[in-house]
Amino acid sequence: MGFNVLIAVSLAYVAFLFLVAWAAERRAARGRDGWLRSPWIYTLSLSIYCTAWTFYGAVGYAARSGLEFVTIYLGPTLVMIGWWWVLRRMVRIGRAQRITSIADLISSRFGKSTTLGVLVTLLAVIGTTPYIALQLNSVTLSVAVFAEGWGEEELRAAGFWTAAGLAVFTILFGTRNLDVNERHHGIVMAVAVEAVVKLGALIAVGVFVVWGIAGGVGATLDRIDASDIAMWEQPGGRWIAITFLAGAAILCLPRMFQVMVVENADERHLATASWAFPLFLLLMSLFVVPIAVVGLDLMPAGSNPDLFVLTLPLAQGRDGLALLSFLGGFSSATSMVIVATIALATMVSNHIVAPIWLSSTRQGALVSGDVRQVILMARRLSILGVLALGYVYYRFAAGGAALAAMGIIAFVGVAQILPAMLAGMFWRGATRIGAGLGLAVGFAVWLWSLFLPSFGAGAVIPVAVMEAGPWGIGWLRPQALFGIAGLDPVVHAALWSMILNAGLVFLGSALSFPKPLERLQGVQFVNVFENSAAPQTWARSAVRAEDLLIMIQRIIGPREAQMLFAQEAARQGKQGYVPDVTADFIVRLERELSGSVGAATAHAMIGQMTEGANVSVEDLIAVADETAQIMETSARLEAKSREQERTAQALREANEKLTALSIQKDAFLSQISHELRTPMTSIRSFSELLRESDMDRDEQRRFAGIVHDETVRLTRLLDDLLDLSVLENGQVTLNRAEGRLSDLIDRAVSASGAGEDGLTIRRDRAREEGILLDTDLDRLSQVFINLISNARKYCAAEAPELTIAVSQEAGRPVVDFIDNGAGIAPASQQMIFEKFSRLGDPGKAGGAGLGLAICREIMDRLGGGIHYLDGQGGTAFRVVLPGPQALAAQ
Amino acid sequence: MRPPAPRPVFLARASYRQRRLRDAARVLPVLGAILFILPVLWPIGGPEGQTTSAALIYIFGTWTALICLAALISRLMRFDPEGETTDMPFEPPADPPLSEREG
Numbered sequence: 001m002g003f004n005v006l007i008a009v010s011l012a013y014v015a016f017l018f019l020v021a022w023a024a025e026r027r028a029a030r031g032r033d034g035w036l037r038s039p040w041i042y043t044l045s046l047s048i049y050c051t052a053w054t055f056y057g058a059v060g061y062a063a064r065s066g067l068e069f070v071t072i073y074l075g076p077t078l079v080m081i082g083w084w085w086v087l088r089r090m091v092r093i094g095r096a097q098r099i100t101s102i103a104d105l106i107s108s109r110f111g112k113s114t115t116l117g118v119l120v121t122l123l124a125v126i127g128t129t130p131y132i133a134l135q136l137n138s139v140t141l142s143v144a145v146f147a148e149g150w151g152e153e154e155l156r157a158a159g160f161w162t163a164a165g166l167a168v169f170t171i172l173f174g175t176r177n178l179d180v181n182e183r184h185h186g187i188v189m190a191v192a193v194e195a196v197v198k199l200g201a202l203i204a205v206g207v208f209v210v211w212g213i214a215g216g217v218g219a220t221l222d223r224i225d226a227s228d229i230a231m232w233e234q235p236g237g238r239w240i241a242i243t244f245l246a247g248a249a250i251l252c253l254p255r256m257f258q259v260m261v262v263e264n265a266d267e268r269h270l271a272t273a274s275w276a277f278p279l280f281l282l283l284m285s286l287f288v289v290p291i292a293v294v295g296l297d298l299m300p301a302g303s304n305p306d307l308f309v310l311t312l313p314l315a316q317g318r319d320g321l322a323l324l325s326f327l328g329g330f331s332s333a334t335s336m337v338i339v340a341t342i343a344l345a346t347m348v349s350n351h352i353v354a355p356i357w358l359s360s361t362r363q364g365a366l367v368s369g370d371v372r373q374v375i376l377m378a379r380r381l382s383i384l385g386v387l388a389l390g391y392v393y394y395r396f397a398a399g400g401a402a403l404a405a406m407g408i409i410a411f412v413g414v415a416q417i418l419p420a421m422l423a424g425m426f427w428r429g430a431t432r433i434g435a436g437l438g439l440a441v442g443f444a445v446w447l448w449s450l451f452l453p454s455f456g457a458g459a460v461i462p463v464a465v466m467e468a469g470p471w472g473i474g475w476l477r478p479q480a481l482f483g484i485a486g487l488d489p490v491v492h493a494a495l496w497s498m499i500l501n502a503g504l505v506f507l508g509s510a511l512s513f514p515k516p517l518e519r520l521q522g523v524q525f526v527n528v529f530e531n532s533a534a535p536q537t538w539a540r541s542a543v544r545a546e547d548l549l550i551m552i553q554r555i556i557g558p559r560e561a562q563m564l565f566a567q568e569a570a571r572q573g574k575q576g577y578v579p580d581v582t583a584d585f586i587v588r589l590e591r592e593l594s595g596s597v598g599a600a601t602a603h604a605m606i607g608q609m610t611e612g613a614n615v616s617v618e619d620l621i622a623v624a625d626e627t628a629q630i631m632e633t634s635a636r637l638e639a640k641s642r643e644q645e646r647t648a649q650a651l652r653e654a655n656e657k658l659t660a661l662s663i664q665k666d667a668f669l670s671q672i673s674h675e676l677r678t679p680m681t682s683i684r685s686f687s688e689l690l691r692e693s694d695m696d697r698d699e700q701r702r703f704a705g706i707v708h709d710e711t712v713r714l715t716r717l718l719d720d721l722l723d724l725s726v727l728e729n730g731q732v733t734l735n736r737a738e739g740r741l742s743d744l745i746d747r748a749v750s751a752s753g754a755g756e757d758g759l760t761i762r763r764d765r766a767r768e769e770g771i772l773l774d775t776d777l778d779r780l781s782q783v784f785i786n787l788i789s790n791a792r793k794y795c796a797a798e799a800p801e802l803t804i805a806v807s808q809e810a811g812r813p814v815v816d817f818i819d820n821g822a823g824i825a826p827a828s829q830q831m832i833f834e835k836f837s838r839l840g841d842p843g844k845a846g847g848a849g850l851g852l853a854i855c856r857e858i859m860d861r862l863g864g865g866i867h868y869l870d871g872q873g874g875t876a877f878r879v880v881l882p883g884p885q886a887l888a889a890q
Numbered sequence: 891m892r893p894p895a896p897r898p899v900f901l902a903r904a905s906y907r908q909r910r911l912r913d914a915a916r917v918l919p920v921l922g923a924i925l926f927i928l929p930v931l932w933p934i935g936g937p938e939g940q941t942t943s944a945a946l947i948y949i950f951g952t953w954t955a956l957i958c959l960a961a962l963i964s965r966l967m968r969f970d971p972e973g974e975t976t977d978m979p980f981e982p983p984a985d986p987p988l989s990e991r992e993g
Contacts, residue, residue, distance in 0.1 A: 067929075067942065070949055074926045077953065081960040082919025084912060221943035230942040236930035243926060271967060275960035282953050289946060 006146045006323065013327055014165065017334075020193050021173045021186030028185035036185050037265040039272035045188045045259045046277045047195035048340075049076060049250060050284050051131070052138035052333035053407040055198055058285060060306035062292035066229045071239055072407075073285050075246025077278040083270050086251065087260070089425055091270060093528045094261035102257040102417060103347040106439075109424035109525050110432035111518035117351035119439050120417060124254045124347060125386070126451070127413035128340050130406050132390030135333035136162055138306075142329050145310050156395065163391045166337050167384055174342040175379045187338060188263050194331035199283060201328025205309055206287020208321055209294050213312075220290045227293040241491045242408065248415035254343035255336065262343075337390070345382035353378040409454050412494050416442035419502040423509065428522040434509030442501030449478045450493035545578045548589065564589075671836045675717055679710040686710075720850040724835070727857035734776040734861065741813070741881075742768035744777055745804060748784035752792065759792045762803045771806065771813050775882050779858045783866065786851045787817045787877055794875070795821035809880065816869060818876040829868045908968055915963050918956065925952045 024036055035041070054072070061069035079086065090105075099105045103124065107117035140159045147154070173186040214220040224230065250256050264270075295308030303311060310329065313321040357378065419438050423430035452460045461478060469477040479489050481496045514522065549565055568588070569579040579585060686703045689695075695703075726732050742765055749761055773780070791802045797820045805816045824832060833856045836849040852866075859866045862882045869876035929945050 067945055067949070074949075074953075077956065078919045078922050078926070081922060081956055082916070084915040085919065221946075224943045224946065225941045234930065239930050240927060243923075271964040274964050275957050278953070278957045278960065282950065282957065286950065289942075 003147050006143075006326065009323060009327070010330065013330070014169075017190045017193065018169065018172075021169075021190040024189035025173065025186040036189060039266075039269040040276070041188060041192045042259075042264065042269040043273040043276040043280065044192035044195040045263060046256070046273060047199070047280055047284075048191055048255055048259060048335050049253075050195075050198065050281070050332060051336040051407075052135050052329055053131075054284060055202060055329045055332040056138050056142070056306045056309055057407065058288045059292045059295065059308045060304070062229065062288050063296055063305035063308070066234060067289070068234060068238060068242065069288060070285055071242040072246045073281040075243045075248070076250040077281055078243070079247045079250050080274050080277050083274040086422070086425070087270055087274075088267065089528060090251070091261050091264050091267055093425060093525050095264070095267070096528055097524065100262060100350055101343055101347045102252060102254050102421070103351050105257070105261075106417065106420055106424065106435065107351065109518075109521050110420075110430075110435050111515050111521060113432050113436070114351070114355055116420075116432060116436055116439070117347075119436065119443070121344075121347040121351045123413060123416060123439065123443050125344055125389070126447075127410045128254060128344055129386070129389045129393050131410045132337055132340060132387070133394035134406050135337050136390060136394040139330060139333050141304075141307060142310055142326055145307060145314065146326070159394055160391060162334075163387050166334060166341070167387045169334075170338050170341050170345075170383050170387075171380050174338070174345070174383065175376055184263065184342065187342065188259070191259070191335045191339060194335040195280070197331045198328040199280065201324045201331075202284060202287065202309065204321060205313060205325050206291060208313060208316075208318065209287065209291050213294050213298070213316065214290060220293070223297065224289060224293050227296055229289065229293055229296070235488060235491075237491045238488050241488075241494050242411075245408065245411040245415050245490075245494055248418045249411040252414040252417040252421065253340075254347065254414070255340040258339055258343035258346075337387070341383050341386050344386045345379050348382040348385070349378035353382065405454065408490055409450055412450055412490065412497065413443075413446050415494070416446055416497060416501055419498070419505045423505050424522075425525055427509070428519075428526045429509050430505065430522065431509040431512045431514040432518055433512035434505045434507065437508040438501040438503075438505035441504050442497045445481070445497040445500055446493060448476075449481060449496065450489060453478050453489070545581050548581065549578075668835060672721065675836070676714065679714045679717075683707050683710045683714075717850075720854060724850055724854050724857060727854065727861060730861075732779075732861060735778065736775060737777050738772065738774045739777045740769055741771040741773055741806065741815070744773065744781050745784060745815075748781045748788055751781070752785045752788040757792065758800060759795065760799065760801045761788075762801065764804075764806060767806045771881075773881065775862050779862060780881075783855045783858050783879060784815075784817075786855050787879070790851065791817065791819040791821075791875070795819040797821050797874075809878075812864075813881045815879045815881065816872075816876060817879070818869070818872045819874045821874045823873070823875050824868065826870070829870065832868065833866075911963060911967050915960075915967065918959060918963065922952075922956045925956070 028036055058069045058072070061072075093099065094105065097105075097108055099108060103117045103120035106120050107113050110116050136159045139162045140155045143158050144155055170187075173190070174184055210217065210220050214223055250260075291308055291312065292305060295305060295312050299305075299308065299311060299315065310322060310325050313319075313325060416439060419442070420430070420435035424435065453466065466478055469475065475481065475483045477485070479485070479487075479492060481492070484492070487495070545565070549561060565579060566576070568585050569576055572579050574580070686707045690700060690703050690707075745763065745768060788802065791800070795802070799820075801820045803816070803818045805818065807814055807816070833852045835853045855866050859879065864882040865880040867878055867880075869878040926949070929949065932945065
């Protein structure tokens with residue numbers, strides 16, 4: 001087959017890819033991206049995991065190390081079928097937080113740390129550059145197979161032009177739009193097409209080898225058992241280590257993150273990819289061993305097993321198949337380079353170039369309107385830079401190393417991100433310090449024990465250091481750290497770097513304290529399923545003045561808002577209310593807004609409208625603070641309204657009381673009329689009798705006596721009423737005097753006439769004498785007299801007895817009057833202090849039922865109290881004597 | 891802050907099945923890891939060991955089985971972006987009609 005045909009077909013293929021990408025972009029731009037966002041396209045785009053290393057290198061790997069090559073696919077298979085654990089969470093976080101790259105994920109999780117972003121970016125660049133070089137290498141090697149007689153010079157030129165072509169493609173379709181949430185439909189589509197081509201090519205070669213050369217499945221298996229591959233003994237450590245590394249790589253490789261998380265259109269696609277992508281991997285590796293075995297059998301000794309996929313059909317005279325195989329390898333290489341370059345360029349421009357640029361322009365991003373252009377330019381330059389780096393690496397280092405070895409070295413490098421990433425996604429306690437320490441040390445161990453030695457003994461690290469350690473420190477020998485020699489270099493490096501890395505992530509996190517931002521982000525990452533039901537999508541179109549006006553109107557009122565906009569329009573020399581949205585205007589708006597809603601909210605709101613997702617966590621924290629203030633205010637309002645409720649309640653109660661009092665007053669009036677009427681009736685009738693009839697003197701005397709008694713009773717009633725009224729109105733003046741309690745009780749006992757009719761009084765005079773009083777003694781004795789005479793009148797015992805006991809209660813002297821009568825039923829205890837309340841026969845004692853009411857009023861006035869004492873075996877009243885403080889208060 | 895709504899203690903049969911399906915999705919990679927590590931324990935290559943072709947068939951066989959299981963699980967799974975929060979609480983089955991009870 002002519003070399004020119006190869007070139008022509010390649011160019012046609014490239015043109016076809018351009019066309020596919022362009023058509024996909026067009027469809028997406030028109031909104032008809034339905035099938036572009038299907039889970040199948042997503043799954044196929046994941047296939048950039050399979051690079052030229054897989055396409056060519058897997059056969060070489062199998063030829064050298066037997067079945068071990070399959071571990072490269074088993075790791076990702078496990079991660080994919082375990083999507084419910086990690087990938088689902090990663091994709092959800094990526095969408096909720098608008099993560100742009102794996103460096104962004106780490107940086108964002110750990111408080112938007114610039115340092116971590118730079119660290120991960122560096123790690124990714126150093127880990128990926130050899131990989132890109134590898135792809136360029138594979139393309140030139142495969143071209144060389146067809147181009148007989150090409151020298152070094154032409155091959156390098158081929159490598160250069162490949163790199164240049166890839167740069168053009170990547171810049172064209174990778175930096176059309178700035179927003180990373182806007183997916184790269186063109187590139188994803190092209191990658192998916194390339195995935196089909198490489199899978200088809202490999203299967204075609206495999207089918208040809210198994211059925212065309214070996215003669216069927218059984219014969220192939222026999223050949224396998226008879227070949228050198230069967231001699232290979234698998235070290236278990238390497239098997240497990242590489243499975244683990246491959247699993248880590250699919251999570252941590254920047255290009256995998258790009259297609260898996262950033263380009264993900266729908267979380268549900270993961271469910272399909274969880275089995276479809278392992279299936280893709282299985283098909284990719286199904287024919288690897290047969291091709292390797294047949295290649296080893298048929299190809300001349302010393303031919304490069306890495307190129308069997310290409311050279312075997314060629315040697316069998318199948319030019320068409322060889323061409324397809326070439327295209328498959330070309331697809332593998334180019335799709336990987338394109339996506340890896342985009343991912344790296346995003347990281348470099350976002351985490352290295354943009355911060356430097358922003359800090360170098362003193363005005364800040366808001367003032368200059370050209371941020372977009374600057375970032376896009378940075379991204380384009382980054383793409384060129386990354387590809388140039390890959391090319392340089394290819395020129396100077398990629399000469400002899402086997403493809404597979406370089407891939408695995410890169411795997412160990414990117415796997416250093418894994419501990420920080422997993423800790424960040426699952427553990428709220430992970431901190432920036434821990435992540436930084438783990439990353440830095442893991443990175444250093446990887447560089448020292450695997451990456452630098454990979455250039456060959458003596459190339460970077462001198463032979464002496466390799467054998468004796470730096471400065472003769474034996475336990476720092478690159479391939480025998482801590483004195484453990486004899487391990488496979490990859491296992492050795494992976495083991496130590498991962499142990500130290502994960503250990504430091506834990507230790508650093510446990511011993512340090514996170515900043516508020518980190519803690520906030522930690523919660524958002526770890527609890528992503530609780531917090532982000534649906535990731536919000538802000539309109540990404542440039543903000544329109546009308547939208548701003550609508551928003552501002554809602555906050556500062558329509559009239560003011562329109563005035564503001566009209567002023568601005570006039571300033572810009574325009575008519576009407578719609579000015580151009582300039583950075584200056586936005587600053588003014590924000591200032592205006594912050595007068596209404598506070599600075600932080602205003603910034604966040606304007607930020608949302610103008611920059612899409614560009615609201616920093618600091619803003620949100622400040623918003624949260626303001627929200628807290630608002631909540632406090634509303635809590636205060638709530639308290640106030642509760643207070644008002646209480647007041648209303650009190651008012652209602654007062655009203656009820658007044659109504660009750662009014663009823664009471666009516667009852668009192670009718671009662672008093674009744675009370676007054678009874679003696680008046682008897683006075684009138686007896687005085688009529690006295691006037692009209694002549695009766696004997698005795699009778700006259702008796703009637704006059706009755707009239708007199710009734711008058712006395714009437715007078716006493718009126719006296720009591722007057723007394724009560726004076727007391728209740730508070731018009732009483734107290735005549736304070738000092739005296740002994742015992743004297744007071746003596747006086748009361750004799751005044752009440754107790755003892756004359758058989759009431760025995762028991763007293764503890766010694767106790768009484770100890771108590772000095774300073775109060776209105778007359779009033780107090782009135783209370784005592786009342787209580788004693790009550791006992792005298794109502795005590796129904798055969799040998800009535802009254803105990804007057806003095807004691808202390810709560811620091812105040814109390815006097816208990818306890819008789820041995822029947823007591824008062826609990827239901828009546830509430831009533832006895834009311835006016836006109838008499839128990840039993842009203843006429844029995846001749847009182848009007850005002851005595852206890854007066855007593856209570858008096859004691860209240862004096863600052864003491866009186867209440868019924870239950871459970872004393874008879875009627876018992878307790879008089880609480882006024883204390884000295886209460887006196888002072890009077 | 892409002893406390894999160896308590897998750898239902900008992901789930902309806904369909905939700906219960908979904909939960910167990912998610913558990914299966916979680917267990918599957920563990921199973922896969924064990925199956926994939928097994929060949930390390932075999933004496934491959936030696937005269938009394940497994941032949942390479944048998945190992946090859948074993949690996950691709952388990953691989954295929956895992957893919958089928960993963961496909962089955964992801965097919966049966968009602969994928970619901972809200973995740974665990976939309977579980978239907980368990981409702982006791984309604985009493986059967988009287989006639990059924992009598993009959």
